[in-house]
Amino acid sequence: MLTIDQATYDAIVRHAKRDHPDEACGIVAGPEGSDRPERVVEMVNAAGSPTFYEFDSTELLDLYKQMWDRDEEPVVIYHSHTATEAYPSRTDIGLASEPGAHYVLVSTREHGNNEGPVEFRSYRIVDGAVTEEEVAVVPALPAR
Amino acid sequence: MAIEVRIPTILRTYTDGEKAVTGDGASLSALIDDLEANHPGIKDRLIDNGDLRRFVNVYINDEDVRFIGGLEAQLSDGDQVVVLPAVAGGC
Numbered sequence: 001m002l003t004i005d006q007a008t009y010d011a012i013v014r015h016a017k018r019d020h021p022d023e024a025c026g027i028v029a030g031p032e033g034s035d036r037p038e039r040v041v042e043m044v045n046a047a048g049s050p051t052f053y054e055f056d057s058t059e060l061l062d063l064y065k066q067m068w069d070r071d072e073e074p075v076v077i078y079h080s081h082t083a084t085e086a087y088p089s090r091t092d093i094g095l096a097s098e099p100g101a102h103y104v105l106v107s108t109r110e111h112g113n114n115e116g117p118v119e120f121r122s123y124r125i126v127d128g129a130v131t132e133e134e135v136a137v138v139p140a141l142p143a144r
Numbered sequence: 145m146a147i148e149v150r151i152p153t154i155l156r157t158y159t160d161g162e163k164a165v166t167g168d169g170a171s172l173s174a175l176i177d178d179l180e181a182n183h184p185g186i187k188d189r190l191i192d193n194g195d196l197r198r199f200v201n202v203y204i205n206d207e208d209v210r211f212i213g214g215l216e217a218q219l220s221d222g223d224q225v226v227v228l229p230a231v232a233g234g235c
């Protein structure tokens with residue numbers, strides 16, 4: 001199960017709506033081993049595409065160095081689908097490389113840049129196997 | 145010659161869970177061969193058809209090796225190499 005606080009959930013949804021019709025992408029970092037998604041980092045989609053996303057390689061290194069310095073890891077890796085459902089594509093599955101992360105998919109296909117509900121779903125992707133999990137949105141993460 | 149290589153989570157199965165290992169080589173290509181000798185299987189995860197895999201990023205002292213010669217990029221004692229899988233996908 002992914003437990004995420006409302007503000008972080010909202011930030012991901014806002015990012016996805018803003019970047020529509022291109023795919024938005026980013027991570028939520030948290031302390032290593034904590035499973036707490038605490039710090040949203042929006043990334044630029046270097047592919048700038050409605051059908052593909054890729055973190056810019058230089059930004060990717062900066063992001064990981066920052067996380068290593070802070071003893072963090074990517075707890076959530078998110079991206080949006082802008083014309084299809086919020087389910088990992090074959091490409092998403094083939095390229096998933098953080099077995100410990102929650103892969104969050106947001107679909108903006110229904111309302112695009114506008115207000116309105118989105119599909120927000122979370123998965124584990126390990127060795128090509130996808131397992132959907134429940135998403136619990138809470139007012140705030142429990143105290144550490 | 146000692147070169148520190150930072151290993152991403154997904155490849156730590158080849159390094160007994162180690163986050164960083166030490167390797168040797170005057171070029172990235174030689175370094176990867178040296179890593180393969182000590183951590184069999186890792187080369188195939190980095191190289192495909194004689195070139196770096198499209199969705200694996202390798203950095204030497206913070207420079208993406210694609211801009212500094214790819215597999216032929218030169219290495220010196222004390223250089224720091226980071227391997228990071230691309231974060232990418234598509235519908």
